[in-house]
Amino acid sequence: MSIAKPARLSALTLAIIAAVTMQTATANMPTNPNAKPVTAAARSADTDQLIIRFRDNANATDVDKVLKRMRSEQRETFAYTKTTANKADVFRFNKRKNKADWDKLSGWLKQMPEVEYVEPDYVLTTMAEATPALPNDAYLSYQWPLLDALSGIRADQAWGYTTGAGSVVAVIDTGVLPHQDLLPNLLPGYDMIGDTFVANDGDGRDADATDPGDYVLANECGNTSNINSSWHGTHVTGTIAAAGNNAEGIAGVAYNAKALPVRALGKCGGYTSDIAAAVIWAAGGSVSGAPLNPNPARVINLSLGGASSCGTTMQNAINTARSKNAVVVVAAGNSNTDASQSSPANCSGVITVAATGKDGGKAYYSNYGNVVDLAAPGGSMNTGTANGILSTLNTGTQLAAADTYSYYQGTSMATPHVAGVAALMLAANPALTPDQVESALKASARSFPQTCNGCGAGLLDANAAVQAALGTQQPPPPPAPTDPYAVLKDTLVKQRDLWRAQNIVNYSYVLEQKTGTSTALRWKLTVKAGVVVAGINLANNRTLSSRDLKAQGKTIEQVFSSIEAAITNKYAVINASYEASLGYPTSAFLDKSTSTNRDDVSLKASGVTKL
Numbered sequence: 001m002s003i004a005k006p007a008r009l010s011a012l013t014l015a016i017i018a019a020v021t022m023q024t025a026t027a028n029m030p031t032n033p034n035a036k037p038v039t040a041a042a043r044s045a046d047t048d049q050l051i052i053r054f055r056d057n058a059n060a061t062d063v064d065k066v067l068k069r070m071r072s073e074q075r076e077t078f079a080y081t082k083t084t085a086n087k088a089d090v091f092r093f094n095k096r097k098n099k100a101d102w103d104k105l106s107g108w109l110k111q112m113p114e115v116e117y118v119e120p121d122y123v124l125t126t127m128a129e130a131t132p133a134l135p136n137d138a139y140l141s142y143q144w145p146l147l148d149a150l151s152g153i154r155a156d157q158a159w160g161y162t163t164g165a166g167s168v169v170a171v172i173d174t175g176v177l178p179h180q181d182l183l184p185n186l187l188p189g190y191d192m193i194g195d196t197f198v199a200n201d202g203d204g205r206d207a208d209a210t211d212p213g214d215y216v217l218a219n220e221c222g223n224t225s226n227i228n229s230s231w232h233g234t235h236v237t238g239t240i241a242a243a244g245n246n247a248e249g250i251a252g253v254a255y256n257a258k259a260l261p262v263r264a265l266g267k268c269g270g271y272t273s274d275i276a277a278a279v280i281w282a283a284g285g286s287v288s289g290a291p292l293n294p295n296p297a298r299v300i301n302l303s304l305g306g307a308s309s310c311g312t313t314m315q316n317a318i319n320t321a322r323s324k325n326a327v328v329v330v331a332a333g334n335s336n337t338d339a340s341q342s343s344p345a346n347c348s349g350v351i352t353v354a355a356t357g358k359d360g361g362k363a364y365y366s367n368y369g370n371v372v373d374l375a376a377p378g379g380s381m382n383t384g385t386a387n388g389i390l391s392t393l394n395t396g397t398q399l400a401a402a403d404t405y406s407y408y409q410g411t412s413m414a415t416p417h418v419a420g421v422a423a424l425m426l427a428a429n430p431a432l433t434p435d436q437v438e439s440a441l442k443a444s445a446r447s448f449p450q451t452c453n454g455c456g457a458g459l460l461d462a463n464a465a466v467q468a469a470l471g472t473q474q475p476p477p478p479p480a481p482t483d484p485y486a487v488l489k490d491t492l493v494k495q496r497d498l499w500r501a502q503n504i505v506n507y508s509y510v511l512e513q514k515t516g517t518s519t520a521l522r523w524k525l526t527v528k529a530g531v532v533v534a535g536i537n538l539a540n541n542r543t544l545s546s547r548d549l550k551a552q553g554k555t556i557e558q559v560f561s562s563i564e565a566a567i568t569n570k571y572a573v574i575n576a577s578y579e580a581s582l583g584y585p586t587s588a589f590l591d592k593s594t595s596t597n598r599d600d601v602s603l604k605a606s607g608v609t610k611l
Contacts, residue, residue, distance in 0.1 A: 046096035049081065049121035049271060051313050053088035058114035060529035066112050074105060082194060082273070083503055085280050085287055086316045090121055090273050117312050122343065124306040125269035126174065126232040127331040127412035140251050142390045144358065145377035145417060150449050151360035153376060153417055155253055157463035158424055161470065164254025166430070167423035169240050170282035170297035170326075171416075172275060173233030173304065175211030175263035179392045179403050181249035182234070182259065185241040187295050189261035192278040192287075198266040205289060209261040214268075215398040221268035228397040233261060235408050236303050238392030239416035240423070249405060250390060253420025253462065257427065260297050265304060272343075275304065276317035279328070283321035286501040298426050301419040302330045302344060303412035310347035322349050327426075327434045329353060329419040331411035333367035338454075340371050351422075351438050354455045355379070355414035358387035361450025366411055368454030373438065374445045375452055376417040376460040379409030389413035421462045425469035432469060440468040488567050488574055496560050498583030505530050506611040509584075510538070511554055516598030527555050528611070556584045559603055566590040573600070584608060 054063050070076050078091045097105070102120060109118045140147070146155040168187065175191065176182065189209030193199040201212040213229035237259045244255030264270045264278040281287045284296030300321055318328050330350040333342035345352045345367070355366040355378025362368065363378050379388035388407030395401045422437050432440070444465040445458030452459075506528045514520035523544060526534040532553035535544035544553070554562070563585060566574050573591035578584065584605055591600035 046098075047120045047123055047271075048093045048096055049273070050078070050091050050093065050118065051084065051088050051121050051273060051311070052091065052109065052118045053086070053116040053312070054114055055116045056087075060531055062114045066109075066114050070109070074108060076105070083288065084273055084313060085277060085285065085320070085501075086313065087500070088117075088313060090271075119311040119313065120308075121313075122272045122306050122308045122311070123269040124265070124272060124275055124304045124343070126230060126265060127303050127305055127334055127410045127415070139249075142386065143250055144387075145379075145389060146251070146253065148358075151356065151358055151377065151459075153253070153421065153460045154463045155421075158421070158466045161463075161466045162424050162427045163244065164241070164252075164257030164420070164423045164427045167254060167257040167299065167427045168260055168295050168297045169254065169257055169299040169301060169419055169423050170260040170262050170278075171233055171237045171240065171301045171303075172262045172264050172278045172282060173236055173301075174214050174230065174265045175209045175233050176237050176259070176261035177211055177231060177234045177394050177400050177403075179234055179238070179394070181242045181246070181392050181403070181405075182237055184243040184246065185252070185255070185257065185259050186237075187258050187260045189263065190278075190281060190290060190293070191263040192274050192281065192290070193263055193266050193270065194274055195266075195271065198268060198270060198274075200267045207291070209263045211263070211400070212266075213396065213398050213400065214266055216267060229394075229399075231394045231396075231400075232265070232303070232408075232412065233263070235389075235391045235393055235406070236301060236412060236416045237261065238405075239389065239413065240301065240420045242392055249392065253417055254423035254427070257420070257423040258295070260293075260295055269306070270304070272311060272314055275302075276313045279314075279317040280320050283324040283326040285320045285324060286497055288501050288503045296324065297326055298430075299327045299329065299419050299422045301416050302328065302350075303410075303415045305331055305333050305342045305345055307333075307335070307341055308343045310343045314344050315347050318344065318347050318349050322434050325434065327351065327419075327422045327437045329415055329422060331415045332369075332372050334365045334410050334412075335367055336365055337367055338369040339367035340369050342367060346371050349434070351418060351441065352456075353411060353415045353418045354452070355409075355411045356448070356452060356455070356459060358383060359450045360448055360452075360459060362448075362452040362455055363409070363411075363414075365409075366414075366455075370454075372454060372456040374418070374442055374457045374460055375448070375455040376414040378411050378414035379407065381407060381409045418460055421460060421465050424462060424466050428466050429469040437469075441465050444468045485567050485570055485574075488576070489564070491578075492560065492563055492567065492576070495578040495583040495585070499556060499560070502582055504582075504608070504610055507556075507608055508611060509556065509608040510604075510606045511559075512602075512604040512606075513552065513554070514602040516600060518598075520602075521552065523553070524607075525549075525553055525555075526611070530555060530557065554603075556605060556608070559585050559588070559605055562601070562603060563588050563590065566592075579608075582608060 081092045215229040216227040241259040242252040244251035262278040264275040328350045332339040332354045339345045354372045354375040355363040357363045357380025381388040388409045393406040442457035508526045522538045524536045575589040588603045
């Protein structure tokens, strides 16, 4: 697959492509429900993408040396593909390696003082199990996970308090189809898949979250035969927010909540960097090249995973989502092994969900262990098709055809039950924090009717969880005194994040600066790869010397730093204004002490032009 060099690159982008190992966990669907699932350990563990985060103090020359050494000393060939929201760079390699080769390359890179961290861009996959069986009819009575008093979640009792109106749940998955039972509750989403092969829809990232099908042909993704499209995201979305009281189909756990589809899984799974971007965007965070999400989700469902540790890229994305008050619910995995070996189930700050069968005991495929928080119905089709989880689907084997309903099983199916209950809780009490939602879910979980070792606090109980949410409502605290420096810092951080989201590393702009009673300087500066490389004094149209540039030239980032230093040191006067669309400072007046002359600094930036 050829990789086109992007038109706009960061300081870190030299043409590199090398190979690093990736571990995948494919949600294999056997031809009958009694077939043994294929686990992550039975699959090859390769990736062709690597994430490298260079330290902030590494300049373009430093980075250039590291990349050249990798090319000459390690004999690697690679190319830049994109920069993540956390300023790490993703590179595409021309071949895959085994784990031993990846460890060798990773260890070599980590010795470099310019490298903050390095990790493979793992491909994660859906967590569904078993071939769905098509029922003749589909109604609420088929949804034992919602109604069964012994092994279900008792959703019908919770619906006496709330049905989820006002909550938004993001489903980061294969996308969604316009199923008649989903349309009333679907919000416009986003397709975060950057690779056209994985996307399988002919383009990269865009505002169309429709699932084009994730079918795999023989000899693709390590498979020896064709695999049909799963319509996995449509199934998961139905469990959460299929419309209720519409005289057809099924009812979602939170059937009056809104579902926000964010597509990050496609053909053969999805890259961690795309999934992490989806998490950030879903919660309302900024992702380069994508518009801000107008409907930030309070709950994020991740029915996906792979056999790996929790990487920095994914953990940072989860941290960002939590900082925006989003609850992140994750599948434990389907390998019947310790979930600490599966990401993002092993990440911090998530609610990790194991699966139970129709009898309320541990499902035969479900992962388990100390990282699991609680369990929910995921189905047990080895004891009968109808003991799976019924939800919305499509009859198409490759491309979408007609709406239908089908049974699936897996921790992918358990997870949306928990996400749906979290939506009910937040509809009942929007003031809950992510930690409070997790605590209430675990505290309200009930005992398992059958053995479920390593399944966390207990079996999900929607009714008890909603009552716990209502019981934790507290009167709002009195407003804290406003700290003007905190307000200034908050504004600066937001504007700097907006600027960084533009990913403009090569640009020119006009900088005016004046200190005390000195003559004002008005320079046009050229910045490349985040470094001032040239400039013209607009007062006389003369080229600036390297000495002048080093002494007084500033990048936009350095203008931000000047304002931040004044805030940190609590200058007596700080006035700052910012450009609305790009976020950079247009003017700043910084006076350390009003009683001292000649210590004030004035900075103005204008005319930013991308190069």
